[in-house]
Amino acid sequence: MLFLFLILLYTCLLLLLSQFAKRRAQTASQFMDGGRRFGVWNVFIMMTxxxxxxxxxxxxxxxxxxxxSALWYGVSIIVSSLVVAAFLLKPFRNIGYLTSSHLLGQKYGNKARDVAALVIGITFPIFAMKNVLAAASYLHVILGWSLPIVLIATTLLVIIYVSLGGLWSLAYVQVANLLLFTVGLGVAAYFSFRGTRSVHVTHLQTLPVSFHDLFGVGASTLLVWFGMNLLNSVSAQAEFQTIASAKNVKKGKMGVYLSSVVLIAFAVVPAWLGVAARMGHPLQKNGLLAFPAYLKIVAPHWAIVLVGLGFWASALIWCAPLMFSGASSLGLDLLNRKSLSHNHDRIRRLVRLSMLIQGMMIVLYALARPGDLAWWAVFGLTLRNAAIVGPTLSVLLWPAVREKTIVFSMIAGVLAGFGWNAVTGLSATVFPFGINPMWVGSGLSLLVILLGTLIENRDNLQWTAVKARRRWSAVFIFFCVALLILGVYLPKLHFQSFLGADLFLMIFTLFLATVLSTERIQDTSPVPFSMGNRVLS
Structure with a gap:
């Protein structure tokens, strides 16, 4: 009863904060992007x-x-966030970024917008689901609450408070959520550390040798993490929406940089909690069930309650921006067929309706395969990256790409990625030739864009006369050939798990080489290509 009372009390606080935030969301722009008035503090809190x-x-x-070695997952997220701030924030803000589907629709037409919005609408509930499931697992072990109750309660609360003030609601509510989540993590870390002192030596003897190895998770998994999150840096719609809402680029970057420093602690502590749970309670099938069971052994009741509130706050933290971001695409880019309405009330209704749809999808997804969080991640990332990464790179880098090619690449990439996973029975770990379907979907999408653009523009492209671009093109061609040769030998060297990343990088370097080495005939000057802090033209 105490826990339920505290949740109700905290819910009232969140709704009060959202009602206050509503005052700052009187227009459509203020509701969707904060009116571009976020400061360093807002960006820092929301990104952290x-x-x-x-x-x-x-x-x-x-x-x-x-x-x-699980902490490397957090490191890969930090790297991705830094890439977004350092290289992508300025161009995305300059083109008036709101959603990825809106961006693609502006450049490539309604069909591209609709496909992107549909894929985002389908996949973002998957991404939002993982922390809700973590909270549900904790509350199930500690209090016996059922999974559907936690899922429905969490999604309904998110829908209510986000629909009040939009992005400004998130700006206010995430302060309270982050504070509670941090306190919960701190309490969990303290009692977990104390608990490991009494771990029986036989438990330690059963741990594999790689368990305490900083790279024990394996090089192939590390490559997938970093590759996945670097691809995510191009399609991280929820992050773009937040940092692009800063008053200016400088404030957005500063908020992300400060956040990245603090996130190091958030990468270390959860990894330690998982390790402690394994050392003290090694018989569970996964860490999300083992950790609360372990905490019941080593922590007093008040600490268990506080950590439970922190887990729930984490579910709200992650679920809210993902649902809002997905609803932005689903509601404004897909359901708003005319794409002409800027009426504040209509936008609010569309976002609320879309969030309700996404909330239902979260519940259905979780109940369909509740123990397969890893597969849901594979499925969601494969579809989202196949539909968004290649087309977004085309917007930024290659003006010659046309609508028909983009739409075909999105559909081909999605179908190829899903089909590749289906060959092995929709497994989360076993794939044909060891190639993750994420690489297949994204790689094929990029390859279709490359070949389709060359075919569609066969009479309208010429070799560039700019020497700097030609030199960089030669560099990328060299890397492409090197990756091709490496791909031939990887299976022979028993590194087949690297083959997918190798093939994707080969296609990506070929894409960059083609972008740099060609220009449209009617262009008087080629579009600049950014390489670090230099601009080659």
Whole structure:
């Protein structure tokens, strides 16, 4: 009863904060992007909250299975966030970024917008689901609450408070959520550390040698994490929406940079919690069930309650921006067929309706395969990256790409990625030739864009006369050939798990080489290509 009372009390606080935030969301722009008035503090809080909560569920579960090397998942997220701030924030803000589907629709037409919005609408509830499942697992073990109750309660609360003030609601509510989540993590870490002192030596003897190895999770898994999150940096719609809402680029970047420093702690602590749970309670099938069971042994009741509130706050932290971001695409880019309405009330209704649809999808997804969080991640990332990454790169880098090619690449990439996974029975770990379907979907999409653009523009492209671009093109061609040769030998060297990443990088370097070496005939000057802090033209 105490826990239920505290949840109700905290819910009232969140609704009160959202009602206050509603005053700052009187227009459509203020509701959707904060009126571009976010300061460093707003960006810092929202990025720390979102990425900190993103790490914890995956790291606890992975650390329970594989050891301390799970912290590299958090590091890969930090790297991705830094890439977004350093290289992508300025161009995305300059083109008036709101959603990825809106961006693609502006450049490539309604069909591209609709496909992107549909894929985002389908996949973002998957991403939002993971922390809700983590909280549900904790509350089920501690209090016996059923999974559907926690899922429905969490999604309904998110829908209510986000629909009041939009992005401003998130700006206010995430402060309270981050504070509670941080306190919960701190309490959990303290009692977990104390508990490991009394771990029986026989438990330690059963742990694999790689458990305490900093790279024990395996090079192939590390490559997938970093590759996945670097691809995510191009399609991280929820993050783009937040940092692009800063008053200016400088404030957005500063908020992300400060957040990245703090996120180091959020990468370390959940990994430690998973390790402690394995050392003290090694018989559970996954870390999300083992950790609360372990905490019941080593912590007093008040600490268990406080950690439970922190878990629930984490679910709200992660679920809210993902649902709002997905609803932005689903509601404004797909359901708003005319794409002309800027009426504040209509936008609010569309977002609320879309969030309700996404909330139902979260519940259905979780109940369909509640124990397969890893597969849901594979499925969601494969579809989202196949439909968004290649087309977004085309917007940024290659003006010659046309609508028909983009739409075909999105559909082909999605179908190829899903089909590749289906060959092995929709497994989360076993794939044909060891190639993750994420690489297949994204790689094929990019290859279709490359070949389709060359075919469609066969009479309208010429070799560039700019020497700097030609030199960089030669560099990328060299890497492409090197990756091709490496791909031939990887299976022979028993590194087949690297083959997917190798093939994707080969296609990506070929894409960059083609972009740099060609220009449209009617262009008087080629579009600049950014390489670090230099601009080649």
């Amino acid at each position: 909250a979102m990425w900190g909560s993103s790490m914890f569920a995956v790291e606890i579960d992975t650390a329970y299975q594989s050891g301390i």
